[in-house]
Amino acid sequence: MIKILVVDDEMPIANLIRMNLSRQGYTVTCAYDGQQAADLLEDNAYDLVLLDIMLPKFDGYDLLSFIRPLGIPVIFLTAKADVMDRVKGLKLGAEDYIVKPFEIVELLARIEVVLRRYNKTQGTLNMVDVSIDLDARDVFQNGERVDLTRKEFDLLVLFCQNPNTALFRETLFERIWETDYIGESRTLDSHVQRLRRKLNWGDRIKTVHKIGYRLDVPELLNKPTLDQ
Numbered sequence: 001m002i003k004i005l006v007v008d009d010e011m012p013i014a015n016l017i018r019m020n021l022s023r024q025g026y027t028v029t030c031a032y033d034g035q036q037a038a039d040l041l042e043d044n045a046y047d048l049v050l051l052d053i054m055l056p057k058f059d060g061y062d063l064l065s066f067i068r069p070l071g072i073p074v075i076f077l078t079a080k081a082d083v084m085d086r087v088k089g090l091k092l093g094a095e096d097y098i099v100k101p102f103e104i105v106e107l108l109a110r111i112e113v114v115l116r117r118y119n120k121t122q123g124t125l126n127m128v129d130v131s132i133d134l135d136a137r138d139v140f141q142n143g144e145r146v147d148l149t150r151k152e153f154d155l156l157v158l159f160c161q162n163p164n165t166a167l168f169r170e171t172l173f174e175r176i177w178e179t180d181y182i183g184e185s186r187t188l189d190s191h192v193q194r195l196r197r198k199l200n201w202g203d204r205i206k207t208v209h210k211i212g213y214r215l216d217v218p219e220l221l222n223k224p225t226l227d228q
Helices: 011-023 034-043 060-070 083-091 104-117 150-161 169-177 186-199
Strands: 003-007 027-031 048-051 074-078 096-099 124-127 130-133 138-141 144-146 205-208 212-215
Touching (some): 034 048, 034 060, 048 060, 060 074, 074 083, 074 104, 096 104, 124 150, 130 150, 150 186, 150 212, 169 186, 169 212
Antiparallel strands (some): 124 130
16 A cells, blocks of 8 residues: 655645545555654655645655655645746756645656656555556456556546546546647547446446546545545
8 A cells, every 4th residue: 555645735626636646546645744744754665755845844855854765756846937946846856846836636647757767656546436447457347357458548547537527528638648638539539438338338438528537436426535
């Protein structure tokens, strides 16, 4: 189980990040100031730290100096958008630097990249009646293997990483086909239709008018948020 520490003094933002990462199977703890984070890091092992810069007691730059000898990768999540702040954070040893506000889908993608870089992956993603082996790229539904193309698999993973979230066609196309979206959506639409058919998820992968698609998992909407 991948353990992530979120350090942000804005409690609503920290808890929103925790809720979304918990849905992906990560074990998430929040700290709301630099001292609390340092105490948690002394007593616990983490695979990744998501770190704000402007923190009470001591800031994210100081905390990064404390974290670096522990060998834990750090992604800065901060409102400090100046290029020199970004350069400073990366030079101090952060793996990535994301400026607020950001989309959860982007944060999840950046987290995946950093965890892969450190050979730390979730391994398995479970959603509804589907189990996805991320390393072997295998999909099983109710214990039965489902054959998907590479793009169908990538679409499924992206949907499952963002349940109950409307994903823009542009986002889906650019993430899966890794090229700019130019307004032609027939390729994307046909892949979504095949994915619906293969998984019998016609009632789950919903078309969102003038936006894109959403994986509906209503049973997650009432899932309690993990408390520290």
